[in-house]
Amino acid sequence: MSAEIEGLHEECGIFGVWGHPDAARLTYFGLHALQHRGQEGAGIVSNEDGRLHGYRGLGLLSQVFSDDTQMSKLRGNAAIGHVRYATSGSGTVDNIQPFLFRFYDGDFALAHNGNLTNGRAIRRELEETGGIYHSNSDTEVLMHLIRRSSKPTFLDKLKEALNTVHGGFAYMLMKNDCMIGALDPNGFRPLSLGQMTNGAYVLASETCALDIVSARFIRDIQPGEIIIINDEGYTIESYTDTTQKAICSMEFIYFARPDSNIYGINVHSTRKRAGARLAQEAPVDADMVIGVPNSSLSAAAGYAEESGLPNEMGLVKNQYVARTFIQPTQELREQGVRMKLSAVRGVVEGKRVVVIDDSIVRGTTSRRIVQLLREAGAAEVHMRIASPPLRYPCYYGIDISRTSELIAARMSVQEIGEFIGADSLAYLSLDGLVETIGMKEDAPYGGLCVAYFNGDYPTSLGDYEEEFLASITEEDKERLTRFAQDSSQYYGNEYTQHLVQREEH
Numbered sequence: 230m231s232a233e234i235e236g237l238h239e240e241c242g243i244f245g246v247w248g249h250p251d252a253a254r255l256t257y258f259g260l261h262a263l264q265h266r267g268q269e270g271a272g273i274v275s276n277e278d279g280r281l282h283g284y285r286g287l288g289l290l291s292q293v294f295s296d297d298t299q300m301s302k303l304r305g306n307a308a309i310g311h312v313r314y315a316t317s318g319s320g321t322v323d324n325i326q327p328f329l330f331r332f333y334d335g336d337f338a339l340a341h342n343g344n345l346t347n348g349r350a351i352r353r354e355l356e357e358t359g360g361i362y363h364s365n366s367d368t369e370v371l372m373h374l375i376r377r378s379s380k381p382t383f384l385d386k387l388k389e390a391l392n393t394v395h396g397g398f399a400y401m402l403m404k405n406d407c408m409i410g411a412l413d414p415n416g417f418r419p420l421s422l423g424q425m426t427n428g429a430y431v432l433a434s435e436t437c438a439l440d441i442v443s444a445r446f447i448r449d450i451q452p453g454e455i456i457i458i459n460d461e462g463y464t465i466e467s468y469t470d471t472t473q474k475a476i477c478s479m480e481f482i483y484f485a486r487p488d489s490n491i492y493g494i495n496v497h498s499t500r501k502r503a504g505a506r507l508a509q510e511a512p513v514d515a516d517m518v519i520g521v522p523n524s525s526l527s528a529a530a531g532y533a534e535e536s537g538l539p540n541e542m543g544l545v546k547n548q549y550v551a552r553t554f555i556q557p558t559q560e561l562r563e564q565g566v567r568m569k570l571s572a573v574r575g576v577v578e579g580k581r582v583v584v585i586d587d588s589i590v591r592g593t594t595s596r597r598i599v600q601l602l603r604e605a606g607a608a609e610v611h612m613r614i615a616s617p618p619l620r621y622p623c624y625y626g627i628d629i630s631r632t633s634e635l636i637a638a639r640m641s642v643q644e645i646g647e648f649i650g651a652d653s654l655a656y657l658s659l660d661g662l663v664e665t666i667g668m669k670e671d672a673p674y675g676g677l678c679v680a681y682f683n684g685d686y687p688t689s690l691g692d693y694e695e696e697f698l699a700s701i702t703e704e705d706k707e708r709l710t711r712f713a714q715d716s717s718q719y720y721g722n723e724y725t726q727h728l729v730q731r732e733e734h
Contacts, residue, residue, distance in 0.1 A: 253303035257300065271288070276408075278305065279336075310340070326339070346689070348370050473720070500527035505535035514581070517533075517577075519584055521585065543602065616682070620637045622700070
């Protein structure tokens, strides 16, 4: 929490171990550290001398593996695991990963964090030539491509498949003799390598999961890389030379745990810097700063420190309530917010408060937060958001695929402020976000993907281009066209090129 109390749904989390006698249990611990990335389902596949064993189910990790008999069947010295939120596919057990495939020439397991932008097109093509799918997740596409390939070796087949799929992906595969990780050419999703004291290697979506099993960080997997781990150690190869780092900026803003490092940058520190920059860009005469727990607390600390205002606990989170986005109606979601958050009357009564949140998605939750604080007696409520307005969908693994879900796509900042009932509202600038994260890569936006803020997608949109164009206004299209023509910070992707060409003709 927060992302406006989980109005944004996480992608997924993956974790793998090679070379430890209790690999499945270590994978459980690693997935527990990644539980924030997916709370809909979980699964683990272990490798016992080349024979793969799997178990998966719906719910939190502790619910899926509530009985130790499930874990006792996952024998072997290697394992991969997955915690899921449905960015692609429905919430049924058939879509819970890792997927386990049994072929005549061996067993394979596959897990995926992200979303393919051409997954639907590839699936249609494969189904027309006899492909059979057991799920409606886009993850199965990769295994179909591998098995269809005529390349001589498994690694060659995998490279060909990875060059066929597009979008955001961190893959983890298990074979009888190795564990493999692969990252998309833009590196939208993080993937890190570590090593335990007994020599076992660990792959994880975030470094916080390495820490929980006491693995020493070795390196981040880079865009376009494949890592192969076996009993001899690990090797890293590239499957493409066409790479352009564009790590998802929402990892820093919201998704990743504050104790994780992404490409050497600590998440808590970036959020604190963002809060300080927000205080410079949007100061306010107030009595205190309060953060919306939990992901906004770092930014609140930075805002308070920079502004010289006290940082108080004006909102308290109830740790034992189900996630609000699961509720089927907006009315129930708002009631879920009241159950999740309480305003501290003894702190905020009669005070002018600055509320720091990481983002506003729909706006209804922010309005509820303002109401909670006013009901607790706050004299003024000023909202400050530690990221730019979310105006455009994400197609790389975050579940905001429609502009209709995003209040900033329909309203100005002033209108949003009036809608949520705040005395004032201000967002962090895009430049402020890029500079405070500080990736400093020789790439647009310092190596970040910021498409949800400005519509500059690092790749073509593939399956989603038509629905995106249908979902935005003519004013948006004109603005994006001007942006593509004028901006020095521009990916030059096929989508924006299409807009420019359309305008020129």
